[in-house]
Amino acid sequence: MEPIKVAGITFRLDATKPFYEQIVAQVCGALARGELGLEERMPSVRELAQLLKVNPNTVMRAYQDLERSGLLVTYRGQGTFTTNKPEPVERIRRELAHGAVQDLVGVMRQLGLSREQTMTLIQEVDWE
Amino acid sequence: MEPIKVAGITFRLDATKPFYEQIVAQVCGALARGELGLEERMPSVRELAQLLKVNPNTVMRAYQDLERSGLLVTYRGQGTFTTNKPEPVERIRRELAHGAVQDLVGVMRQLGLSREQTMTLIQEVDWE
DNA sequence: TAAGTGTATTAAGATATATAATACACTATA
């Protein structure tokens, strides 16, 4: 699957997780990295559905999740836009980072690895 | 749900993931931490099913996954035992650790966080 | 022989995910 770029967001869907979760994650990522700015117009539900080759309901679900998180706002009849407030973006950013760290620590503890051993493993990873 | 201890393994099942995956993960963890030794007898399929209040088929699936990973061996009519070789345990240990690190790095990169920022977050976590 | 092992099979149900087809309300604009 080749990535699909639209409105500053790069989408790449696979079969490993639900589509709507992947859409949410990738919009979050674009916002967190600043590739998608505040108060920007999102692709319409139908347009994005067509681009990603998924059902409009699936995009709807993702947009509604993102709206509940405060990242998107919708104006009936007008469209869906990114929030104009930086706070929700920062909050989600922190939440995602914290959750990922907690997941890692959970696994490492279950394996009996120390913080130092974990740090060493992270040092060995190609970052980008 | 209070944890259930049997044969050096502590089980705690919740509804967040499939039971069989949780059983696999917790047996892996017990082996990786050495709480469950090599060549030890596992609870029988029916016994563990009864203890965990799940279907025997669910335990079977977990045991078969663990056997495919080389962590368990079964002798028809006799029972299921942990492997007598340390290699598979070490291999799984490395695989799990590596996978967890990769997951973390994936999230952090998507959020646009650097390795140093990630390290700082890990430093702030209570480890044990 | 009996009890306890693992194993296989078939059926059923619950849930999550996704699609499909429609319909409706609202907004902007030609």
Place this chain on the structure above:
DNA sequence: TATAGTGTATTATATATCTTAATACACTTA
């Protein structure tokens, strides 16, 4: 005012995954 484009809601269907249930069979030990 019409039309096209927005979001939204509903209902039905399909599929896959997970889990339970009920049996049955093969093997081993005592």
